[in-house]
Amino acid sequence: MKKSKCLLLTLLFFIAMSNTSICIEKNNILNKDILINNVEKDDIKISIEDINIVEEKISVGDVYNSSAIISMNVRNNSKYDIELSNIDVYPYQGGKPVKYFVSTANEDIQGFIGNIKGGEDKDIKMGITLHNTKDPIKLELNNIEDKSKEQIVHSINIK
Numbered sequence: 001m002k003k004s005k006c007l008l009l010t011l012l013f014f015i016a017m018s019n020t021s022i023c024i025e026k027n028n029i030l031n032k033d034i035l036i037n038n039v040e041k042d043d044i045k046i047s048i049e050d051i052n053i054v055e056e057k058i059s060v061g062d063v064y065n066s067s068a069i070i071s072m073n074v075r076n077n078s079k080y081d082i083e084l085s086n087i088d089v090y091p092y093q094g095g096k097p098v099k100y101f102v103s104t105a106n107e108d109i110q111g112f113i114g115n116i117k118g119g120e121d122k123d124i125k126m127g128i129t130l131h132n133t134k135d136p137i138k139l140e141l142n143n144i145e146d147k148s149k150e151q152i153v154h155s156i157n158i159k
Contacts, residue, residue, distance in 0.1 A: 043078035064129035075121035094135040
């Protein structure tokens with residue numbers, strides 16, 4: 001009797017663990033700010049607002065299984081204007097590089113394009129291709145105008 005109960009509990013455990021769903025750990029990504037240097041320390045504040053996973057194949061040079069649209073707010077804490085194209089973004093997933101893309105035709109996915117005046121902020125969206133929907137996305141960001149050449153790494157968990 002004990003063996004059958006143990007076997008039944010083990011079987012139920014494995015069934016429960018195999019039924020997974022895709023979700024974003026929003027508590028881990030929201031309200032975490034990314035600070036990037038410009039002329040002074042921590043001039044640029046990037047807040048990740050939302051992530052939308054699109055589970056369709058996408059071709060951006062190579063074919064990827066899915067993509068993510070990352071919505072963020074970029075705030076310029078400096079008194080100087082900032083050119084957003086000076087912020088380099090290098091996305092990775094599972095240790096492998098993925099592509100960063102923009103699309104202005106069908107959607108408003110403009111990425112790091114345009115200027116932000118001192119004290120202003122701007123909402124932007126950028127697209128990232130994904131190898132899968134399990135491994136976290138790692139963003140490496142740096143500002144080419146930063147004299148210290150500091151590189152910021154930020155992980156976004158996907159479950």
